[in-house]
Amino acid sequence: DSGVTQTPKHLITATGQRVTLRCSPRSGDLSVYWYQQSLDQGLQFLIHYYNGEERAKGNILERFSAQQFPDLHSELNLSSLELGDSALYFCASSVDEGTYGYTFGSGTRLTVV
Amino acid sequence: TQLLEQSPQFLSIQEGENLTVYCNSSSVFSSLQWYRQEPGEGPVLLVTVVTGGEVKKLKRLTFQFGDARKDSSLHITAAQPGDTGLYLCAGYPNNAGNMLTFGGGTRLMVKP
Numbered sequence: 001d002s003g004v005t006q007t008p009k010h011l012i013t014a015t016g017q018r019v020t021l022r023c024s025p026r027s028g029d030l031s032v033y034w035y036q037q038s039l040d041q042g043l044q045f046l047i048h049y050y051n052g053e054e055r056a057k058g059n060i061l062e063r064f065s066a067q068q069f070p071d072l073h074s075e076l077n078l079s080s081l082e083l084g085d086s087a088l089y090f091c092a093s094s095v096d097e098g099t100y101g102y103t104f105g106s107g108t109r110l111t112v113v
Numbered sequence: 114t115q116l117l118e119q120s121p122q123f124l125s126i127q128e129g130e131n132l133t134v135y136c137n138s139s140s141v142f143s144s145l146q147w148y149r150q151e152p153g154e155g156p157v158l159l160v161t162v163v164t165g166g167e168v169k170k171l172k173r174l175t176f177q178f179g180d181a182r183k184d185s186s187l188h189i190t191a192a193q194p195g196d197t198g199l200y201l202c203a204g205y206p207n208n209a210g211n212m213l214t215f216g217g218g219t220r221l222m223v224k225p
Contacts, residue, residue: 042115042216043201043203044215045213045214048212056212090155092155099144099161099163101146101158102156102213104148104155104156104157105155107153
């Protein structure tokens with residue numbers, strides 16, 4: 001157990017739907033990061049929050065949004081889902097802004113049918 | 114084209130053999146990190162290298178950061194089946210702020 005908790009572990013939904021992925025960072029960590037992992041694209045950075053503020057944005061689609069709450073947990077919202085959004089979504093956390101490494105959760109496997 | 118190119122993409126070896134995997138870029142990195150990922154799990158941090166020319170050892174694993182901070186290598190001595198997994202390098206390019214960028218990974222299989 002890495003200390004980073006992601007729920008749900010698996011999610012199957014239909015095209016056009018909206019889902020919310022949840023992440024609780026490791027105790028004491030202020031930064032939360034979201035990544036998407038697919039077979040053909042590898043691990044792609046989506047977004048980084050530090051203590052509730054957005055710090056960096058990667059190639060995140062406009063249909064996707066995220067936020068970090070005062071208790072430091074984070075949610076990734078994916079809407080108008082397409083087949084190509086099927087992937088593993090990972091959350092990671094770090095105590096600072098990640099210079100010395102991240103702790104990853106076990107991921108949420110999203111399947112869009 | 115990925116910012117961090119890893120080679121080889123796939124490697125299948127017998128238990129007891131040595132191997133080296135590479136992580137190369139044309140960009141300079143302030144630091145590089147190595148992770149190992151097993152199926153169904155998130156990547157697990159192995160090491161961070163921050164100084165050009167730095168060598169770090171973790172039991173049978175030896176990590177090196179290039180002098181120019183553009184490349185890194187991971188050498189495994191006497192590989193074991195438990196070393197099987199996806200090895201990923203990641204770093205912060207000097208001009209990309211807070212975006213940790215991952216290479217495509219090397220998938221290693223060690224057969225008993």
